[in-house]
Amino acid sequence: MIYDSLKNFADYAGIAPAAWKAVAEFLRTATPDMAGGCHELGNGVRALVQKYHPHAADADKLEIHRNFADIQLLLAGRESIIYSAIDGLDTVVDYVPADDYALYRMAGAGVPLELVPGNFSVFLPGEGHMPGVGCPDSDVVKVVVKVPAEAFVKAAK
Secondary structure (H helix, E strand, C coil): CEEEEHHHHHHHHHHCHHHHHHHHHHHHHCCCCCCCEEEEEECCEEEEEEEECCECCCCCCEEECCCEEEEEEEEECCEEEEEECCCCCEEEEEEECCCCEEEEECCCCCEEEEECCCEEEEECCCCEEEEEECCCCCCEEEEEEEEEHHHCCCCCC
16 A cells, blocks of 8 residues: 655655556646546556545445556545554455455454545555545535556565
């Protein structure tokens, strides 16, 4: 998991160089008033622009992905993403390959990460996260970039 300021976004380019370049180019033109929907960025990378109201935390909605990492950032609004390891947690929804997710029942509070315009988070495959938590009265415009797991550079042993 990565949680940092967008001003440091380029510092992480080495972990998935081609994907990071495509995401940076997309973000240069991303604005809160852009249309929602899916934007194909090439090499299996896609940006999903979402507009919604945050919700209360739900212990049964801790998600993981196996084949994609999520880069999450807000263009408008604020929310929390709750992070938690999944080891030892009960499965609520078994892995759904077509949609690349499984849901777990979170034990305890997890670690809340405040997402506001100007910061971002990255959740690698297998890392538990519960996005969209917050005040339901606020309007959120969010970009979730799906990066294929194979785009990430393997660390030397």
